[in-house]
Amino acid sequence: MDFCRLAVKLYQKVQPNASAAPAAAFSDCENVCLAAALGIVTGYDDGTFRPYQSITRQETAAMLDRLYTSLGGKASAANDKPYADDAQLSDLARSSVYAMREIGIMQSKENNRFRPKDRYTQEQAVVTVERAFQAVKKY
Numbered sequence: 001m002d003f004c005r006l007a008v009k010l011y012q013k014v015q016p017n018a019s020a021a022p023a024a025a026f027s028d029c030e031n032v033c034l035a036a037a038l039g040i041v042t043g044y045d046d047g048t049f050r051p052y053q054s055i056t057r058q059e060t061a062a063m064l065d066r067l068y069t070s071l072g073g074k075a076s077a078a079n080d081k082p083y084a085d086d087a088q089l090s091d092l093a094r095s096s097v098y099a100m101r102e103i104g105i106m107q108s109k110e111n112n113r114f115r116p117k118d119r120y121t122q123e124q125a126v127v128t129v130e131r132a133f134q135a136v137k138k139y
Contacts (some may be wrong), residue, residue: 004035006129007067040067058116065096066068071136083114105131127133
């Protein structure tokens with residue numbers, strides 16, 4: 001939920017006059033309606049958001065990609081140099097992971113490994129949201 005808060009704040013900073021109709025509330029969390037309305041978060045297939053569950057690096061990449069796109073950014077998911085652990089990426093996150101690498105928002109960890117299932121920390125979230133802000137300012 002903290003990451004959603006950061007993402008929405010960035011969106012509002014870049015698009016201060018934009019408004020989004022509230023999305024239907026998730027069955028377990030009503031506080032992320034704006035992020036859902038903006039298309040930044042989608043929740044899980046069972047209709048939940050799971051606000052207290054840690055997010056993974058690949059989930060973060062997908063949310064950052066949707067945030068970047070909602071702010072008008074365009075990134076290609078160049079996959080000419082796949083990560084060493086590419087097979088561990090989910091099909092839903094793969095293009096987002098490579099798109100975020102392409103524009104410099106998220107990078108590999110060690111030995112060209114993305115570590116898609118590693119937990120994403122608050123410190124990492126602050127850094128990547130700042131990188132997204134810098135990337136959006138370029139266009």
